[in-house]
Amino acid sequence: KAGVTQTPRYLIKTRGQQVTLSCSPISGHRSVSWYQQTPGQGLQFLFEYFSETQRNKGNFPGRFSGRQFSNSRSEMNVSTLELGDSALYLCASSLRTGWTNYGYTFGSGTRLTVV
Amino acid sequence: LAKTTQPISMDSYEGQEVNITCSHNNIATNDYITWYQQFPSQGPRFIIQGYKTKVTNEVASLFIPADRKSSTLSLPRVSLSDTAVYYCLVVAPGQNFVFGPGTRLSVLP
Numbered sequence: 001k002a003g004v005t006q007t008p009r010y011l012i013k014t015r016g017q018q019v020t021l022s023c024s025p026i027s028g029h030r031s032v033s034w035y036q037q038t039p040g041q042g043l044q045f046l047f048e049y050f051s052e053t054q055r056n057k058g059n060f061p062g063r064f065s066g067r068q069f070s071n072s073r074s075e076m077n078v079s080t081l082e083l084g085d086s087a088l089y090l091c092a093s094s095l096r097t098g099w100t101n102y103g104y105t106f107g108s109g110t111r112l113t114v115v
Numbered sequence: 116l117a118k119t120t121q122p123i124s125m126d127s128y129e130g131q132e133v134n135i136t137c138s139h140n141n142i143a144t145n146d147y148i149t150w151y152q153q154f155p156s157q158g159p160r161f162i163i164q165g166y167k168t169k170v171t172n173e174v175a176s177l178f179i180p181a182d183r184k185s186s187t188l189s190l191p192r193v194s195l196s197d198t199a200v201y202y203c204l205v206v207a208p209g210q211n212f213v214f215g216p217g218t219r220l221s222v223l224p
Contacts, residue, residue, distance in 0.1 A: 042214055098209040099212065104161070106151075111156060
């Protein structure tokens, strides 16, 4: 079966711009969680969406937002980009909210570079 | 704060067995122990998970003592391609992961 698909794979943006990243979960999975990975801070939880509702949110500024569509695909948006937003953005999907012992699968990520 | 403590780095040689121990002194009754592997610029990949005793799959074994305050991931006969960061995660159903820095395993020829 198809895995978690993130697009685009790489992205370069200019400081001050905004960006939208996409995540398509495994078929049948209704939860999508987003993480940011930087060399300095490691992997940090951004937020989770389940059935089109934000269920949980990490400690990130309001410039980071997301949404989920009825087909469970999710988008993450970052406005007014800063150099520090350069990171690998990962999403993970699961059947139910959060982690389940039936599977929690990550995509390959989107590498965002802000210049 | 991550719920786990594991070595920051480890070195091994090809063909050896590697054991990575993780401490999780405050593990809760509902928590499971799960391990993920991550290569550079890729998402973490599931290796193994367990609740207690021993779990084995085609790539690894997970040993969990009765008190569940620690666990050991065992990788038999590692190869160069096993060079990666390994994350030990303690999580209950419905929660989201809290990642620590993981263990950077370097397999040398």
